[in-house]
Amino acid sequence: MTAGAFPTAGARPTVIPIVALDVPDRAGAEAIVERLGESCAFYKVGLELFAAEGPTIVAWLRGQGKQVFVDLKLHDIPNTVRGAARSVARHGASLLTIHASGGAEMIAAAVAGALEGAPDGGCGILGVTVLTSTDGHGLAAAWGRSGPLDVQQEVLRLAGDVAEQGGAGIVCSGHEAAVVRAAHGERLGLLIPGIRLPGGDAHDQRRVMTPAAAADAGARWLILGRAVTGAADPVAAMGAVYADLEARAV
Numbered sequence: 001m002t003a004g005a006f007p008t009a010g011a012r013p014t015v016i017p018i019v020a021l022d023v024p025d026r027a028g029a030e031a032i033v034e035r036l037g038e039s040c041a042f043y044k045v046g047l048e049l050f051a052a053e054g055p056t057i058v059a060w061l062r063g064q065g066k067q068v069f070v071d072l073k074l075h076d077i078p079n080t081v082r083g084a085a086r087s088v089a090r091h092g093a094s095l096l097t098i099h100a101s102g103g104a105e106m107i108a109a110a111v112a113g114a115l116e117g118a119p120d121g122g123c124g125i126l127g128v129t130v131l132t133s134t135d136g137h138g139l140a141a142a143w144g145r146s147g148p149l150d151v152q153q154e155v156l157r158l159a160g161d162v163a164e165q166g167g168a169g170i171v172c173s174g175h176e177a178a179v180v181r182a183a184h185g186e187r188l189g190l191l192i193p194g195i196r197l198p199g200g201d202a203h204d205q206r207r208v209m210t211p212a213a214a215a216d217a218g219a220r221w222l223i224l225g226r227a228v229t230g231a232a233d234p235v236a237a238m239g240a241v242y243a244d245l246e247a248r249a250v
Helices: 026-039 047-053 055-063 078-090 104-117 136-142 151-164 174-187 211-217 234-247
Strands: 016-020 042-046 067-074 095-099 124-128 169-171 189-192 221-224
Touching: 016 234, 026 042, 026 047, 026 055, 026 234, 042 047, 042 055, 047 055, 047 067, 055 067, 055 078, 067 078, 078 095, 078 104, 095 104, 104 124, 104 151, 124 151, 124 189, 136 151, 151 169, 151 174, 174 189, 174 211, 189 211, 211 221, 211 234, 221 234
Parallel strands: 016 042, 016 221, 042 067, 067 095, 095 124, 124 169, 169 189, 189 221
Antiparallel strands: none
16 A cells, blocks of 8 residues: 555555644634544544534534544543543544543443443443553652563553443553553453554654554554644644554564
8 A cells, every 4th residue: 555545435544543633722622623534533632622522523523424533531529520521422422531540340330330321332442551652660759669560561460440330442552562461361452542544643642553563462442643643744643553553474
């Protein structure tokens, strides 16, 4: 596949690229979606955009025929998280994040709320494990532990909690994906952020990976931010993502 090409809906790879709409308002989101056109079918709405536009941005994306990942990283008392998950699911989101460190009861509440909002199971709950901007030293400092923590072990521990409570998957670095896949198989879908094209800038991410490498490690979804939206030609950048994924199968 050439760098400017992208597959048709029927030929899309099993690994699903999601483009992050990390913009402050709907106008910025519309500009990205319009420019990418048919090259992207799945978008991430994060805290900044959701805080600015609310559920209407999810409705607009759904009206454009796109799937939506709402990345709010919820972390609150179980009843509050349940209600928030119910509302997000009701608005048509396909994926919603919570912090897995919120504990088993909170994870279970999020799963229950999503099912109440989308009884067909159309909104999966993903547990965020360790942010890709954090390393073992930063994690130890944040959690009040001595010495650097073993990020892989912490990811595995949190993944186990998500699996036990019925979550659809987890968010983790591509560097932890293989061990999570080995432990849980297809039970947990893996969403991998910090994706960069070969030779691309890592920006503010510490643990990054190419699309093909993340797919080989077991990713189901890939989050693409500035590697696509900051490119001179975003459609060509999406084509390069699909080409990288396709090359691994050759």
